[in-house]
Amino acid sequence: MKKLFEPYSLGSIELQNHMVMAPMTRNRSIDNIPGDIVAQYYGQRASVGLIITEGTSPSPNGLGYPRIPGIFSDAQVRGWKAVAEAVHSKGGHIFMQLMHTGRIGHPDNLPEGARVLGPSAIAAKGDMYTDTKGPQAHPQPIEMSDADIKTAIQEYATAAQNAIEAG
Template identity: 50%
Template sequence: MPGYFDPVSIGPLELPNRLFMAPMTRSRAKGGLPTELTAEYYAQRASAGLIITEGTQPSVIGQGYIDTPGVHTAEQVAAWRKTTDAVHARGGRIFLQIMHSGRIGHPSLYPDGALPVAPSAIASGESLFAPEGMLEHPVPHELTAEEIAATVQDFAEAARNAVDAGFDGVELHGANGYLIHQFLADGSNRRTDAYGGSPARRMRFALETAAAVAEAIGPERVGFRVSPGNTFNGITESDTAELYPALARELAPLGLAYLHVMEVGDRAVTKAVRDAWPGTLLLNPTSARAEGRRTVDAGADALQEGLADAITVGGDWLANPDLDVRVRAGGPFNEPDPATAYGGDHRGYTDYPRLEDRPTLED
């Protein structure tokens, strides 16, 4: 079985290793614009087999947090170009994660004070972190059929914008309680039309979005992320074991570049998704930390078991811009600083030391 440093293909990309950088929100994009620091942050990590960026909203109403980037204006596209150029200049490859937050939003984020949107008018029960304090998510606006169609096109246009910005592809965020996941989960989707009820109907929005994006930029440039059984952002699912293998089977004919599973603990569901998915599968074994294991160690085991074709790692890439070098060397590893995870300046963002920067006895 392959290890981290065996090559792997993602669509037309031939990648030098299977140690990918997972998407991580960093909340440093003032006004929705990535900055020079954003470019430096990702370029520092260009040795990842593939970088998947932080979640990026496809529309104004898709924003769910303060200072997250967008990809729906010409200014945002131009700003992202600095990041893709910087990553490519260092030999890296980078996908943009498109994330519509759905009900995980607040009127204070939107210029017209609109309500966030969702498949059903059910509040998340969570809150937005804001300078003035925690703001409770309101009951969202339930999307009409016409608004659903327009939202699908927002995703497709965002994907075209991402390609214009120089990204190698995009990942659709169907996990972590955001809009696509809200449609999939029966706790947040109580619709009685063609987009709600049975698993097949709850999958419809995800499948239409994936198909539209694949048509817009080519399926070989499109990945799709899921998190079976994840309760983040107030999500509840009664049929996880049935839903996600079925979704994998329905997505398969599109010929997407990969399916990305964020694992929250149920290995049996991961195996079932793996069996149902004929293409490349990425695994983010997030439960490893809870079990007292480093994610890179759990990922290496998953590769050896044939459970995944590549592993996505979050915190270890955040804190170790040369994670590939450290894995080869067996460590040591920097630990991420939770206090600097969201917002702020270069501290906890671009100032994590590389292994070669450690002082020696001669220093």
């Protein structure tokens, strides 16, 4: 038990203890921008050695759950900077989990112009909650083309750069 509370070196990062907070989707990012309530939530948990954020979308197409954060717009990067500052000010460390909802998403949760994409045109079983209509069956996704895959790869690379910029 003693070791749990001892510092731990993770590469070049010195964690204050061996505890890691796993990602938990909170659905609290209005307009997909992490706001004050998100910064407060993560700041309150900064005493763990490392926080892994909730799934954060690299693109509009990846926002298939309601109110999940993204990291592809300037406003989202600013929101995540406030989160990082809330954690870092208390000596904590935070890593971002990048997540694209893929075929599990629902068009009612996507911004205008975004598409539900997947590796195939086969709909997932089950439902997805939407703010506008409640639970809805998963739609048939659009099968990703080679161009869609290349775009998604670039979106992840840009999202990773944005996450680093955010802190």
